[in-house]
Amino acid sequence: MxxxxxxxxxxxxxxxxxxxxxxxxxxxxFDSPQTLISACERVRDAGFSRWDAHSPYPIHGIDEAMxxxxxxxxxxxxxxxxxxxxxxxxxxxxxxxxxxxxxxxxPTFLQGYNFPVSGKPFWSFxxxxxxxxxxxxxxSALAAFIGMLAMNNLPLFxxxxxxxxxxxxRVTSHGFFVCIEAADPKFNEARxxxxxxxxxxxGVERVEDHDEAPLRNAWIKRGAVIAFMVLLIPPxxxxxxxxxxxxxxxVHIIQxxxxxxxxxxxxxxxxxxxxxxxxxxxxxxxxxxxxxSDDHLYRGIVGEQFADDFPAxxxxxxxxxxxxxxxxxxxxxxxHGLDGSxxxxxxxxxxxxxxxWVAAADLADDERRSRPAGHLYNTITNGIRTxxxxxxxxxxxxxxxxxxxxxxxxxxxxxxxxxxxxxLVEQLKDR
Amino acid sequence: MAAIVGEFNNTWDDPRERAPLVxxxxxxxxxxxxxxNVTERPFRQVPIGWYIAFAISSSLTLVLGAMILYLxxxxxxxxxxxxxxxxxxDITNFVFWxxxxxxxxxxxAILFLFRQKWRTxxxxxxxxxTIFAVICALLFPGIHVxxxxxxxxxxxxxxxxxxxxxFRSPLLWDVFAVGTYFTVSLLFWYMGMIPDLATLxxxxxxxxxxxxxxxxxxxxxxxxxxxxxxxxxxxxxxALATPLxxxxxxxxxxxxxxxxxxxxxxTIFPPYFVAGAIFGGFAMVLxxxxxxxxxxxxxxxxxxxxxxxxxxVLLATGCIVxxxxxxxxxxxxxxxxxxxxxxFMTRAQGPFSWAYWTMIFCNxxxxxxxxxxxxxxxxxxxxxxxxxxxxxxxFERFVIIVTSLAQDFTPSAWDTYSPTWVEYLTLAGSIGLxxxxxxxxxxxxxxxxxxxxxxxxxxxxVHTRQRIRFDYxxxxxxx
Numbered sequence: 001m002x003x004x005x006x007x008x009x010x011x012x013x014x015x016x017x018x019x020x021x022x023x024x025x026x027x028x029x030f031d032s033p034q035t036l037i038s039a040c041e042r043v044r045d046a047g048f049s050r051w052d053a054h055s056p057y058p059i060h061g062i063d064e065a066m067x068x069x070x071x072x073x074x075x076x077x078x079x080x081x082x083x084x085x086x087x088x089x090x091x092x093x094x095x096x097x098x099x100x101x102x103x104x105x106x107p108t109f110l111q112g113y114n115f116p117v118s119g120k121p122f123w124s125f126x127x128x129x130x131x132x133x134x135x136x137x138x139x140s141a142l143a144a145f146i147g148m149l150a151m152n153n154l155p156l157f158x159x160x161x162x163x164x165x166x167x168x169x170r171v172t173s174h175g176f177f178v179c180i181e182a183a184d185p186k187f188n189e190a191r192x193x194x195x196x197x198x199x200x201x202x203g204v205e206r207v208e209d210h211d212e213a214p215l216r217n218a219w220i221k222r223g224a225v226i227a228f229m230v231l232l233i234p235p236x237x238x239x240x241x242x243x244x245x246x247x248x249x250x251v252h253i254i255q256x257x258x259x260x261x262x263x264x265x266x267x268x269x270x271x272x273x274x275x276x277x278x279x280x281x282x283x284x285x286x287x288x289x290x291x292x293s294d295d296h297l298y299r300g301i302v303g304e305q306f307a308d309d310f311p312a313x314x315x316x317x318x319x320x321x322x323x324x325x326x327x328x329x330x331x332x333x334x335x336h337g338l339d340g341s342x343x344x345x346x347x348x349x350x351x352x353x354x355x356x357w358v359a360a361a362d363l364a365d366d367e368r369r370s371r372p373a374g375h376l377y378n379t380i381t382n383g384i385r386t387x388x389x390x391x392x393x394x395x396x397x398x399x400x401x402x403x404x405x406x407x408x409x410x411x412x413x414x415x416x417x418x419x420x421x422x423x424l425v426e427q428l429k430d431r
Numbered sequence: 432m433a434a435i436v437g438e439f440n441n442t443w444d445d446p447r448e449r450a451p452l453v454x455x456x457x458x459x460x461x462x463x464x465x466x467x468n469v470t471e472r473p474f475r476q477v478p479i480g481w482y483i484a485f486a487i488s489s490s491l492t493l494v495l496g497a498m499i500l501y502l503x504x505x506x507x508x509x510x511x512x513x514x515x516x517x518x519x520x521d522i523t524n525f526v527f528w529x530x531x532x533x534x535x536x537x538x539x540a541i542l543f544l545f546r547q548k549w550r551t552x553x554x555x556x557x558x559x560x561t562i563f564a565v566i567c568a569l570l571f572p573g574i575h576v577x578x579x580x581x582x583x584x585x586x587x588x589x590x591x592x593x594x595x596x597x598f599r600s601p602l603l604w605d606v607f608a609v610g611t612y613f614t615v616s617l618l619f620w621y622m623g624m625i626p627d628l629a630t631l632x633x634x635x636x637x638x639x640x641x642x643x644x645x646x647x648x649x650x651x652x653x654x655x656x657x658x659x660x661x662x663x664x665x666x667x668x669x670a671l672a673t674p675l676x677x678x679x680x681x682x683x684x685x686x687x688x689x690x691x692x693x694x695x696x697x698t699i700f701p702p703y704f705v706a707g708a709i710f711g712g713f714a715m716v717l718x719x720x721x722x723x724x725x726x727x728x729x730x731x732x733x734x735x736x737x738x739x740x741x742x743x744v745l746l747a748t749g750c751i752v753x754x755x756x757x758x759x760x761x762x763x764x765x766x767x768x769x770x771x772x773x774x775f776m777t778r779a780q781g782p783f784s785w786a787y788w789t790m791i792f793c794n795x796x797x798x799x800x801x802x803x804x805x806x807x808x809x810x811x812x813x814x815x816x817x818x819x820x821x822x823x824x825x826f827e828r829f830v831i832i833v834t835s836l837a838q839d840f841t842p843s844a845w846d847t848y849s850p851t852w853v854e855y856l857t858l859a860g861s862i863g864l865x866x867x868x869x870x871x872x873x874x875x876x877x878x879x880x881x882x883x884x885x886x887x888x889x890x891x892x893v894h895t896r897q898r899i900r901f902d903y904x905x906x907x908x909x910x
Contacts, residue, residue, distance in 0.1 A: 014637040033891060040655075053655040054631070057885035058662050062655050071660045077667050094594035095587055109589045115597055127599035130682055137675045141615040141668055145622055148664035152657045155649035162652070171653045242591060254580045306845040328450060359860035 021208030024160040025181045026192050027167060028201035035060045035200045036176040040065040042199040051185035054167070054177040055117060076147045077140050084139025088132030097122035109242070158216040160207050179207065261354040298396055300374030300381070307374035314400045324405030327398045331390055340409040358385045363406050364413035376403045441736045442808050452549055452887050457886055461752035462732070465830065466879045467634055469727040477874070478726045484735035485870045491863020498857045499574055507577050509853045510696040516836045521575035522686075524858055526704075526828040528568035528865070529609060529683055532616065533676055533705070534712020535561030539619060540672035543665075549740055551883040552733050555627075556723065556872070557716050558620040563868040564715070565613045567861045572605065601685040613673055619668045622661075627653050627877035678726075680708045694774040694835035703755035710748035710794070711824030713741050717817035725871055732879050735808050742807040745820065749798035754828075756795065766900045770840055778834045779815065782847060786830050793823025 030036045033055065042051050044067045052064060062068075092328055098112035114122045149155070161167050161179060178201070180192055189206075198203050252258065263269050263277035272279075292298045296311040310316050329338065337343040340363035350357040361368060368376070380399045383389035394402070417425060439454030453462065500508055512519050535557040542550040576582050585606045588598055596603050629651035632644035651657070681701035688700040717738065724733040763775040778787045796818035800806045806813060838845045872878070885891045 054653040055627070055655065055658070056463075057882040057891060058658040059655070059891070060886070063659050066655055068659050071663050073660055073663050074667065091587060092598040096598045108593045110593055111593055112595065113593075114451055115595065117597060117599060120599075124599060130604040130678070130685070131598055131607045133678060134604075134611040134675075137671050137678075138611040138614060141611075141618055141671050144664045144667040144671070145618045148622070148660050149649070151660050152654075154651070154657070155646075157645060157650045159650060159652055167652075168633045172626065172633045172651075173463040177896075254578075256578070316907075322720055 005178065011190075022349055023182045023189060023206060023212045024209035025179050025207040026189065026196060026203045027161060027207050028178045028180075028196040029166060029203055030176040030178065030200060031202055032244050033062075033176060036178070037065045037400060039178055039196075039201070042195075043180065046195065047186055048180055048184050050181040050187075052179050054161070054171045054175075054179065056170075056172050056174060056176075073144065073151060075148050076141045080143030080147075081136050081140035084136040085132055087139065088135035089128070091135075092128045092317045093123060109350070118430055127288055147182055150203070155220075156217060157220055159212075160209050164204075164205055164207055166205065192204075218295075263423040296374070300377035302374070305374075306378060308372045310373060310400060310404070313390060316404055321404050321408050323398065324401035324403070324408075327394065327402050328405050332402065335387070336363055340364055340406060341413075356386070360387070361369070364410045368406075369410045373400075373403050373407070433654075439731050440808070441734050442739050442804075445715045450736055451889070452552060452734065452736065453884060457731060457855065457888065458890060459888070462882055462884060462888070463634075465728060466877055466881050467631060467730070469873065469878050470631060470875055471634065480722065481870060481874070484722075484866065488863045488866035488870060489814060491860050492867045493860075494856050495860020495864055498853055498860055501853065502574060502857075503579060507575065509851060511849050511851045513846050513848065515839065515846045516833060516858065518575075518832050518836060519848050520542055520829075520850050520854040520858055521571045522863055523825065523832055524569035525568050525575075526683055526832075527711070527825045528564045528571070528861065529612075530562035530704070530708035530711045530824060530828075531715045532561040532568065532612070532712065533680060533708035534716050535559070535564075536612075536616060536619075536672050536676040537709050537712070537715070539623070540669040540676065543669045545845045546672060547885040549737055550760075551887050552737050553716065553720060553741070553878055555620075555623065555880040556719065556869075556878050556881065558623070559868065559872045559876070559878075560712075560716060560719060561616045563865050563872070564712075565609065565616060566868065567865050569609060569613065570861065570864075572609075601682065601689050604682045605683040605686060608679045612675060612679045614779060615668070615672055616682070619665075619672055623665065623883070624877060625881055626653070626661075626882040627651060627880060630651070630881060631877060666799065670910055677705055680704045687835075691838055692835050693768065693770040694778070694831065696771075697759065699755060699758055699762070703752070706748050706751040706755065707794075707824060707827060708724065710745065710752050711820060712891055713745045713748065714817040714820035714824070717741055717745070718821060719869060721814045721817075723878065725810075727873065729879065732884060733828075735810075738810065738813060739807045739905055742813055742816075745817070746798050746801040747796060749820070753795035756791065765809050774835060774838065777838055778830060781834065781838070783830060783834050783837075786826050787834075790823050790830055793819040794827060797823070801854055853870060 028039070030039055036053060036055060037059065040062060043051055044065065053062060055062070094112035096112070096115040098114070100111050100113040103111060116122070152298075166175070167177060169175070170206060178196065180187060180196070182189070193204050265278040267277040268275050269277035274280075294311065294313070295301045296307050297313055300307055303310075314320065328340075332340075333344055335342070335344040335347045337347070337360075342360040342362045347360040351359060377399055379387070380394065380402060381389060381391035390399070420428075441450040441452070441454060443450060457465070510519065510521065512521075523532050535554075538550050538557040539554045539561075543554075573579060573582055575583075584590075584594070585596060587598075587605065596606075625648055628644050629648035631650045632641065635641040635644055681704065684700035684704035687695035688697060690696060718740075720733055720738065760775055764773045766772075797816050800812070800816050806816065833848050837847055838893070
C-alpha cells in the first residue's frame, strides 16, 4: 500500500549499520497498520515485555494488540484538579476573608485579611465559584500535559532508534515499526530476528547502543538545569531585596509623578538673595483668623490694666457658668480641686513628694477674690510658677467661661445659707 | 480564489457512502509531503499573496507598537474615552478578539468529543488562530489600565504593600478565565503539534531546522505506548477545554451582566455571548482558511466539505445570535423597565443606530445566504459573507458597550463617544498583529494536524477491517 517501494530496511545506498557497538534492539518495519497490529499481537503472545511499536499516528486497537494497560494519567489529572479546586477556595478565603489578627505569625506580605465590599459578607461563595472553576481547569490541564510528558519520559532527545535512517525517514510519515529491546529477558538476537521476519517484517535492522546518546541527553539535561538556575536569579534578587534593609533610596523606575521638577518649601533656591525656595510673608502679614485685635477678649486687658469685667462678646449667664464648670473639671480641678481650694489629687500627691512643687493656690482666698477678671484670664492663658500656660489648649471663650465659674466658686465659698433661695436650702437639707 | 475547475468536491451527501475527508487518493506519504511542503518550500516558491499580506500585516504590527508606546508615554487621554463612556474601542476589541478564539477551541475540543472527524483538517490552524486571537485580546485589558507597570496588581502576587486583589469582582474573574484559557489553549495546541513537529524534525535538511524542530518535538518517536498516553491526555484536555471555553465568554459577559446598567444587566448575556463568540470565530476561521488553502495547495486536505460544514455552523450560530437580539428587545418591552426599553430604543433609533443596523445586517441578514448550497460551496462567496460577520461581530460589542454607557439613567450625565485616530490605528494594528502571527505560523509550523488526518484516512482506519484480539500481557509495565 505504501508508495515507498522499499521492501527492506537495509537498503543499498544507505550507509551500512555499524556493528561495533552493543546491541540495543532489533527494529522491524511493517508495510501497513494492519500488519503492524497483527505483528503486535504475535509479539505480545510471544511474551516479550521490553518492546514497542512505532507509527506516524495513533492506530486504533494497537493498545489491545500490544496489551498496553490503561494509563493512570486520569487519576493524576483528577488529583491535581482537586488540588486546583482547593487552591481556588483557599486562595480566595485567605486573600479576602481571613481575619489577619488570627495569623500574626505569617509574614505581612503573605497575610490575608477581611476585604470589605459594600458591606457584603466576607465569604460569599457564589462569587468565588468562577475563580475556583478556572483554577480547577488550569491545574488539571497542566497535570494532563506535564503528566503525559513525564510518563512518556519526554523530553528525551537522543535515542538509539534515531540512529536508524529508515526509522527517522519514515516513522513520522508513513512507516510502521516494531522494536524489541535486547534487555528483554526473552531476547535472543538470532531467534528474535527469525521471529520478526516470520510475522511479516519487511526487514529487520540492528539498533546499537553507542555512548553518545546517553551522553548527549545528559548534556541537554545539564544545560536545561543551568538555564533554569539562571532564570531563578532575578526572582532571587527580588526576594532578597524584599527581605533586606538598605539606606539607599529605592530604585524608582516608573516615576508616577513622584518626583517633579519644582521647588518645595524647605529647599534652597539660587534665584533669590536669601537662597530660600519659599518666599517670606510681607511684614505685618496676619494669617487668616489670627488677627485677634480685641485685647479685652484675647488678652484680658483694657488700656494698660487688667479688665475688671467680662468682654462684650462674652455673655455671662448660667450656660456660660455651666460650660466653665465643665472645662474647670477637665483642666483645673486636677490641681485646684473641684471646689477650687487647691486640694486636687495632683497637688496632694506632689506635696507629699516635696521637691520644687509650688502648692496650687486656693482660688477663693482674699488675694484671688480681689483680682480683676482679666488677671485670672491672663493666668489661665500664660500660666504662673509651676502652673503651665493653657492658652494653646483652651479657647478664649472657654477661658472666660472658667473665669466666670471661678467667680461663682469664690462667691459660693463665702456666702451664707440665708442668701440662698429657699427651695435650694430645702434641697441641701435633704442631702 | 474562485471555485476553480477541478477543485475536489466532496460536498455530496449519499447515505450509502461516507464522503472522503481527504481528496484525490492521498496516502500517508503524499499527505506528509503536501503539509510539510508548506513550511519546507524555498522562499521563492512562496506565493506572492503571502508576501503582500505579510508586508501589510507586519507594517500594521509596527503601527500597533507605536500606538502602544504613544499611549504609555502620554496616558489614556490619547483615547476618546470620557466620563460615562469609560470603555470604548479598548474593551470592544478585547471582547471581539476573545470571541474569535472560541471557534478554535470549539473545533479542537467540542467537535473532538462529538467525534466529528472533519475537524482534523482544520483544527490545527483553528487552534493557532485561538492562540493569536487571545494574545490580541490580552493586549487590550493590559494597556487600558492606564498605569500598565502596575498591571500585575490584577494577579494574586504577594507584594510589599500586603495587598490582595478583590476576588468577587467579574473583572478579576476575567483575569483568571482568560489567563487559564490562554494557557490551556497553548498546551492543547502545542501538545497536539508535537508529533507533527517530529515529522518536520525528521525531514529537516538544514542544521537550524534540525535543532529548532528537534527541541520542539521533545524526542517524539511515535511509540505506541507514548501514543496511548498522548491520546488519553488529548482526550482529557478536550474534556477540560470544553467547559472552559463556555466559561470564558460567560465570564466576559459577567463584566457587563453583573452591573446595573440598562442594556448590560440581563441574564441572557452568557449564552448569547458564547453563541456570538463561536459565530464570530468560525467566520474568522473561514477568512483565514480560504486564502491559506489556496496559497499552500491544501485544497485536498481542507476540502470544500470542511468549508461547507463551517458555513452550516455559521448559519446556525448566526440564527442563535439573531434570536438573542430579538429576545433582548422582547424582554425590554416585557420587563416594563423604562430605562431598559429606552436603551434598546436608542440603540435602534439613537445616535449609534448606524452601528446597530450594521450589526443586524452583518450578523443576522448576511449569513442567511448560507441557506443556498451554491454560497456554502463557493469559496469567494463564503469569504465575503464571513467578512460581513467579522465586521458585524465587532459592531455587536461596540453597540453593547458604547450605547449602554453613553446614555444610562440621568440625562444630565449623558455624553457621547468618538474614538480618536490612536484608537483606530490600535484596532488596525491588532488585526496586523493577529495576521502576522498567523502568516508566520503558516510558514514555519505544521498547518494541518498530519497525525490526526491520517487517523481519518481510509488507510488509517484499522478497526473496521480487522478484529483485534484483546488480551493484557501480565508482564506489561504499569505507569
